[in-house]
Amino acid sequence: MTVPLPLATLGSRFLTLLDAEKAHQATIHLLKRGARASVRVPSDDRLKVSLAGLEFSNPVGLAAGFDKNAEVPDAMLALGFGFVEVGAVTPKAQLGNDKPRVFRLRHNRAVINRYGFNNDGLDAISNRLEKRSKRKGIVGINLGANKDSEDRTEDYVTSLKRLEPHVSFCTVNISSPNTPGLRALQGRAALDDLLSRVTAARTTDKPLFLKVAPDLTDEDKADIVASAKAHNISGLIVSNTTISRDGVAEHPDAGQAGGLSGAPLFRLSTEVLRDFAREVAGDMPLIGVGGIFSARDAYKKILAGASLVQLYTALIYQGPGLPSDIIRKLPEFLDADGFSSIKEAVGADVR
Numbered sequence: 339m340t341v342p343l344p345l346a347t348l349g350s351r352f353l354t355l356l357d358a359e360k361a362h363q364a365t366i367h368l369l370k371r372g373a374r375a376s377v378r379v380p381s382d383d384r385l386k387v388s389l390a391g392l393e394f395s396n397p398v399g400l401a402a403g404f405d406k407n408a409e410v411p412d413a414m415l416a417l418g419f420g421f422v423e424v425g426a427v428t429p430k431a432q433l434g435n436d437k438p439r440v441f442r443l444r445h446n447r448a449v450i451n452r453y454g455f456n457n458d459g460l461d462a463i464s465n466r467l468e469k470r471s472k473r474k475g476i477v478g479i480n481l482g483a484n485k486d487s488e489d490r491t492e493d494y495v496t497s498l499k500r501l502e503p504h505v506s507f508c509t510v511n512i513s514s515p516n517t518p519g520l521r522a523l524q525g526r527a528a529l530d531d532l533l534s535r536v537t538a539a540r541t542t543d544k545p546l547f548l549k550v551a552p553d554l555t556d557e558d559k560a561d562i563v564a565s566a567k568a569h570n571i572s573g574l575i576v577s578n579t580t581i582s583r584d585g586v587a588e589h590p591d592a593g594q595a596g597g598l599s600g601a602p603l604f605r606l607s608t609e610v611l612r613d614f615a616r617e618v619a620g621d622m623p624l625i626g627v628g629g630i631f632s633a634r635d636a637y638k639k640i641l642a643g644a645s646l647v648q649l650y651t652a653l654i655y656q657g658p659g660l661p662s663d664i665i666r667k668l669p670e671f672l673d674a675d676g677f678s679s680i681k682e683a684v685g686a687d688v689r
């Protein structure tokens with residue numbers, strides 16, 4: 339499929355001259371106005387993935403945080419992504435943290451962000467998702483909690499009830515480092531309570547994923563898997579951004595508070611993915627995220643246990659041709675190792 343082109347500027351030098359948040363706003367604005375990059379999206383049966391009742395045309399998804407307000411999911415699907423996760427949404431609209439709150443560490447191919455769940459809120463986002471819900475393409479929603487909420491668990495319940503009918507899947511995101519205390523919901527007792535209340539609120543059998551941080555102890559990981567299994571969670575998304583700065587070369591903004599994403603996150607998030615793959619022992623699908631810049635990176639996540647992958651930061655540096663490029667090259671990696679499908683390759687490194 340070729341998408342009409344007025345926009346070679348996506349991910350281009352022009353946008354890199356703007357500050358990171360303005361560049362992002364400009365990109366969303368152009369996409370909303372119908373700008374499209376010219377992308378030939380390959381299709382290959384070997385890349386098809388069946389997971390939690392959904393049929394993915396390929397395993398490469400757009401991670402949450404790019405389209406926070408569900409304004410351009412279809413434009414992003416047109417770039418070749420096999421699925422798109424929008425959000426995070428919180429019940430009430432929220433401004434997020436003070437600016438500046440997102441920093442590009444160019445030589446590290448990394449980003450540090452502390453947006454803090456800025457979003458248009460449940461009403462606006464639900465209306466947008468409802469309007470497009472009859473269209474083709476797998477679009478899921480990332481659920482967050484308001485900063486000033488008295489009962490954060492109730493925030494997930496409220497958003498899930500409203501949005502589940504309009505999306506293909508929901509993700510409970512308790513791993514953003516930018517809402518103080520949020521990651522404490524990953525602890526065993528809090529997580530059991532959260533997952534029992536959220537799963538009780540489901541009205542469909544659409545998949546419900548749980549997205550975790552990479553900064554976890556082995557005990558945390560075991561607890562998360564036990565809780566997720568006990569509540570029939572459809573899969574784990576591994577991982578969100580990290581609070582560590584390991585692998586970051588000297589940069590004036592390296593010490594900024596927030597979550598680090600991009601190339602320096604690849605190693606940590608893939609190790610954590612591998613740990614989760616061993617822990618779930620084939621009983622629960624995993625979605626690998628963190629520092630994917632190429633088909634080779636995506637393939638490494640698959641070998642480490644991911645049935646699907648997602649990316650965001652690489653899109654900033656590589657531009658809109660990246661998903662189709664990865665999709666085009668992934669089969670070569672399968673071939674080289676003698677696999678005839680993604681499914682055969684999943685977790686080959688941890689078996």
Ligand SMILES: Cc1cc2nc3c(=O)[nH]c(=O)nc-3n(C[C@H](O)[C@H](O)[C@H](O)COP(=O)(O)O)c2cc1C
Nearest residue numbers: 401402403426451577578599600628629649650651
């Ligand atoms: C600017 C920015 C905003 C993000 N916002 C969210 C969010 O709202 N919810 C979420 O679950 N993850 C969010 N993420 C994390 C990404 O979804 C992803 O897990 C992480 O960036 C690692 O992937 P990457 O290295 O390919 O970017 C955000 C990441 C960035 C860079």
